[in-house]
Amino acid sequence: MIVPRPIIPRLALQSLxxxxxxxxxxxxxxxxxxxxxxxxxxxxxxxxxxxxxxxSGTDLIVGARSGSIQLLLYSVFRIGNATNNVTWKxxxxxxxxxxxxxxxxxxxxxxxxxxxxxxxxxxxxxxxKYRHGQTLTFxxxxxxxxxxxxxxxxxxxxxxxxxxxxxxxxxxxxGSVSFIEHADKPFRVSGILAKTGxxxxxxxxxxxEAIEAIHVDWQGGMPVPGESVSAxxxxxMDLKPKAITAALVGLKSKLATFKLxxxxxxxxxxPLSAIMPGAALQELWGLVGTAETALSVVSxxxxxxxLLGMVTMILTTLNERxxxxxxxxxxxxxxxxxxxxxxxxxxxLTLAGVALGVVLLYATLALLRPWVDATYxxxxxxxxxxxxxxxxxxxxxxAGFLAGLLPAMRAYRLSLADGMTVRT
Amino acid sequence: MQRATKTxxxxxxxxxxxxxxxxxxxxxxxxxxxxxxxxxxxxLVGPSGAGKSTFLSLLCGIVTPSAxxxxxxxxxxxRLSNTxxxxxxxxxxxxxxxxxxxxxxxxxxxxxMLPLSFARDRRExxxxxxxxxxxxxxxxxxxxxxxxxxxxxxxxxxxxGQQQRxxxxxxLIGGPELIVADEPTSALDRDRQLAFLDLLFAEAEAAGAxxxxxxxxxxxxxxxxxxxxxxxxxxxxxxxxx
Numbered sequence: 001m002i003v004p005r006p007i008i009p010r011l012a013l014q015s016l017x018x019x020x021x022x023x024x025x026x027x028x029x030x031x032x033x034x035x036x037x038x039x040x041x042x043x044x045x046x047x048x049x050x051x052x053x054x055x056s057g058t059d060l061i062v063g064a065r066s067g068s069i070q071l072l073l074y075s076v077f078r079i080g081n082a083t084n085n086v087t088w089k090x091x092x093x094x095x096x097x098x099x100x101x102x103x104x105x106x107x108x109x110x111x112x113x114x115x116x117x118x119x120x121x122x123x124x125x126x127x128x129k130y131r132h133g134q135t136l137t138f139x140x141x142x143x144x145x146x147x148x149x150x151x152x153x154x155x156x157x158x159x160x161x162x163x164x165x166x167x168x169x170x171x172x173x174x175g176s177v178s179f180i181e182h183a184d185k186p187f188r189v190s191g192i193l194a195k196t197g198x199x200x201x202x203x204x205x206x207x208x209e210a211i212e213a214i215h216v217d218w219q220g221g222m223p224v225p226g227e228s229v230s231a232x233x234x235x236x237m238d239l240k241p242k243a244i245t246a247a248l249v250g251l252k253s254k255l256a257t258f259k260l261x262x263x264x265x266x267x268x269x270x271p272l273s274a275i276m277p278g279a280a281l282q283e284l285w286g287l288v289g290t291a292e293t294a295l296s297v298v299s300x301x302x303x304x305x306x307l308l309g310m311v312t313m314i315l316t317t318l319n320e321r322x323x324x325x326x327x328x329x330x331x332x333x334x335x336x337x338x339x340x341x342x343x344x345x346x347x348x349l350t351l352a353g354v355a356l357g358v359v360l361l362y363a364t365l366a367l368l369r370p371w372v373d374a375t376y377x378x379x380x381x382x383x384x385x386x387x388x389x390x391x392x393x394x395x396x397x398x399a400g401f402l403a404g405l406l407p408a409m410r411a412y413r414l415s416l417a418d419g420m421t422v423r424t
Numbered sequence: 425m426q427r428a429t430k431t432x433x434x435x436x437x438x439x440x441x442x443x444x445x446x447x448x449x450x451x452x453x454x455x456x457x458x459x460x461x462x463x464x465x466x467x468l469v470g471p472s473g474a475g476k477s478t479f480l481s482l483l484c485g486i487v488t489p490s491a492x493x494x495x496x497x498x499x500x501x502x503r504l505s506n507t508x509x510x511x512x513x514x515x516x517x518x519x520x521x522x523x524x525x526x527x528x529x530x531x532x533x534x535x536x537m538l539p540l541s542f543a544r545d546r547r548e549x550x551x552x553x554x555x556x557x558x559x560x561x562x563x564x565x566x567x568x569x570x571x572x573x574x575x576x577x578x579x580x581x582x583x584x585g586q587q588q589r590x591x592x593x594x595x596l597i598g599g600p601e602l603i604v605a606d607e608p609t610s611a612l613d614r615d616r617q618l619a620f621l622d623l624l625f626a627e628a629e630a631a632g633a634x635x636x637x638x639x640x641x642x643x644x645x646x647x648x649x650x651x652x653x654x655x656x657x658x659x660x661x662x663x664x665x666x
Binding site for chain 1: 444486506509511513514515517519521524525526527528529530538539541542545574594653
C-alpha cells in the first residue's frame with residue numbers, strides 16, 4: 001500500500017506556479033503591508049525602549065509642582081520648560097533627608113546653538129545612568145574642573161565640530177539663534193562624552209556655579225546696563241545657586257520611595273513634585289497610546305487591503321478555473337476538497353507574503369539602523385520577533401486563509417451548479 | 425442480449441428518475457427506465473440540448489435526482505451521502521470530457537494519476553505491479569503516447585488528440601468499472617476518432633470495464649455493442665423562460 005501524497009497542497013502549489021506573475025505580485029503586496037505593520041511595531045517599541053533607556057538608576061525626580069509627564073520631559077528629555085524653579089533651600093532640605101543616598105541638581109534655561117545647557121555638579125557624570133545602568137563615559141577630556149569648563153555631548157561635538165579646549169559662548173534662552181549671549185564669559189570645552197543615544201548627546205553640561213556666574217549681572221532675563229561683572233571678578237563672588245530646575249534623587253532603599261515621594265509632595269515651604277521615572281513613563285505611554293493605536297490601525301488596514309487584493313486576484317481567476325473544478329470533481333474530489341484547494345492557495349500566498357515581509361523588514365532594519373540612530377537618536381534593536389509580533393504574523397496568515405474561503409465558497413457553489421459541464 | 429452472469433450486477437439501473445437544475449430557467453430531465461448490463465459498450469446518441477450532460481451528471485452522481493432510483497454497480501446513489509457519492513465516483517468511474525480534460529499546470533503523469541489521490545482501491549490496483557507511475561506510463565504507452573518524450577511537458581503543451589489520450593489514461597488507471605465519456609472525439613478528425621476509440625476500447629476490455637459514450641454522431645455506432653437514443657430513454661423539458 002502506498003502512502004497517498006497530500007494532493008491539496010501540491011495542487012495548490014502547482015496552480016500558483018502556473019500563475020507566477022500575479023501570485024508573486026500578490027505576495028509582494030502582502031509582504032510590503034506586513035513590513036509596514038511590523039515596522040511600525042518595531043519603531044513603536046524601539047521608541048519606548050529608547051525613552052525607557054534614557055533614565056536608569058534614578059528613583060525620584062524632583063521639580064516644581066507640575067504634572068509628572070511635564071517634569072519628566074523637561075528634566076530628562078529636555079522637552080518643554082519648567083513652570084517654576086526649586087529653591088536652593090528646598091534642595092538642601094531634601095538632600096539632608098536620611099533616605100537620600102545621592103542627589104544631583106539640574107539647572108536648565110540656557111542654550112548653545114540650539115543645544116540645551118545643563119548646569120549640574122560633577123556627580124552627574126557618575127550618578128546619571130542610562131540603558132540598564134550604564135554610566136556616562138568620556139570620549140575625550142574629563143569633567144569640569146574650572147568654573148568656566150563645559151562638558152559636551154557627542155552630538156554637540158559632532159554637529160559643531162568642537163574638540164577639547166575650544167571656547168564656546170552660551171546664549172540666554174533656548175532659541176537656536178539667540179541675540180542675547182553671555183559673550184563676556186566664554187566657556188572652554190573640558191570633555192566630550194561618548195555617544196549614548198539619549199538627550200545627553202545633545203546637551204552642554206556646565207557646573208551649577210557657572211550658571212550662577214553668567215547670570216550674576218542679569219536681572220529679569222536681561223543684562224543690567226552698566227553693572228557688568230567681568231569673568232575674573234565673578235570668580236571672587238559667592239556663587240551658591242539660589243534656585244535649580246530639578247533634581248535627580250537616588251535612595252538608600254527603594255522601599256522608602258513612596259514615603260519620600262509623599263514627603264516631598266507635601267513639602268510645606270514650597271509646592272514641589274516628586275515623580276518616579278518609570279511611573280511617569282507609563283503615564284506618557286497612556287498619553288501617546290492613542291497616536292500609536294491610530295498608527296497600528298492604519299497599518300492593519302494596509303494589511304487588510306493587501307489581503308483584499310489577494311481575494312480579488314483569486315476571484316478573477318475563478319471563472320477560467322471552472323473547468324479545473326469540474327475535472328477535479330469528475331475524478332472524485334469533494335466540493336470540500338475544492339474549498340480546501342482555494343483556501344490553501346490563499347493561505348500559501350499569505351504565508352509567503354508574511355515570510356517575505358519579515359525578511360524585507362529585517363534587511364531594511366539592518367540597513368537603516370545606523371542612520372535612524374544618528375538622525376533620530378532611536379536605537380532599533382534587531383532581535384527576533386516578540387511573542388506579540390509572532391501572534392500578529394500568525395493572525396495575518398489565519399486571516400489570509402479565512403479570506404481565501406470567500407472565493408473558495410464561490411468556487412464550491414459554481415462546481416455544484418456546473419455539474420459535469422466543463423465550461424471554458 | 426442475455427445477462428452475463430448472476431454475480432455481475434447491471435452496471436446502471438435507473439427508474440423513475442426526476443431531476444431539475446435549480447434556477448428560473450431550469451432544465452429538467454426524467455428517466456422512466458434505463459438498464460445497462462455489465463461489460464457493454466454503449467453509444468448514447470442525442471442532439472444538442474437533449475440533456476446529455478444532465479444525464480451524465482446524474483449517472484456520475486455529481487447531481488442527485490429529486491425522485492427515483494439510480495443504481496450504479498448495485499449501489500443506489502440517491503441513498504449515499506454527498507461525500508460517499510464523491511468517493512464512489514472516484515473509485516468506480518473513469519470520466520473523459522469533450523475537451524480541456526487536463527489540469528493545465530500539472531505534469532502529464534500527475535494528470536493521469538489524479539484519480540488515485542481520491543480512490544484507495546484504484547490506487548492499490550494501480551500499484552499492484554510496481555509503482556503507480558509505471559502503470560500510468562504503461563497506459564500512456566498503450567494509448568500511443570511516449571511517456572518519456574512527454575515527461576518534461578505540461579498538459580497545456582499537448583495537442584488536442586494527445587490531451588484526449590492522456591484523459592483516457594486517467595479514466596482507465598486503477599481499473600474503474602465504468603468509463604463515461606462525453607463526446608471525447610468531437611475535437612478529433614475522423615481517422616483519429618476511430619483510432620482513439622479502438623485504443624480506448626482495447627484498454628477498457630482488458631480491464632473489464634463498461635463504456636458509456638455520449639455523442640451526437642450516430643456514425644460512430646458501428647464500434648459499439650448497443651446504440652441508444654437519449655430521447656427514447658429520457659424526457660427533457662426546458663422551462664418556459666428559456
